[in-house]
Amino acid sequence: MIYRKARISDAECIHALITHYANEGLMLARSRAMLYEHIRDFTVAEDNGKVIAAGGLHILWEDLAEVRALAVAPEYTKQGIGRGLISCFIRESWDLGILRVFSLTYQAIFFKKCGFKVVSKEILPHKVWKECIECPKFPNCDETAVLLEIN
Numbered sequence: 001m002i003y004r005k006a007r008i009s010d011a012e013c014i015h016a017l018i019t020h021y022a023n024e025g026l027m028l029a030r031s032r033a034m035l036y037e038h039i040r041d042f043t044v045a046e047d048n049g050k051v052i053a054a055g056g057l058h059i060l061w062e063d064l065a066e067v068r069a070l071a072v073a074p075e076y077t078k079q080g081i082g083r084g085l086i087s088c089f090i091r092e093s094w095d096l097g098i099l100r101v102f103s104l105t106y107q108a109i110f111f112k113k114c115g116f117k118v119v120s121k122e123i124l125p126h127k128v129w130k131e132c133i134e135c136p137k138f139p140n141c142d143e144t145a146v147l148l149e150i151n
Helices: 008-023 032-037 079-094 108-113
Strands: 003-007 040-048 051-060 064-072 100-105 117-119 145-151
Touching: 003 079, 008 040, 008 051, 040 079, 040 100, 040 145, 051 079, 064 079, 064 108, 079 100, 079 108, 108 117, 108 145
Parallel strands: 064 100
Antiparallel strands: 003 040, 040 051, 051 064, 100 145, 117 145
């Protein structure tokens, strides 16, 4: 198993992972266009040449980044792969000098196990919401905000 930055050739695999969970109502859908435009944000977990998990770290400001679209193939869940991706994002944030990482999620329990704390969405800066305007759930977002302060 290796963790690596995503390549353009991974976009369809990432899209399939996200779409699987979005169809179950467990995460928000992401368009192919969004994935191709933001492919440099994504890290994947690869097992024997197959992408089995992915997620993105999107920088929003000098001190804030967001974990987005984190998904692990169903047959690989509960094996620490999601936590491995979170560790990659924490290292990447640290290396960039970004000491606060958040996510808007339906899986708050997972993020809490990774050290995040549930916070009020209102404490997040307005810049966070610029892409939310296009979401079908806006302005009635039912995701939970979680935040990790990196020491």
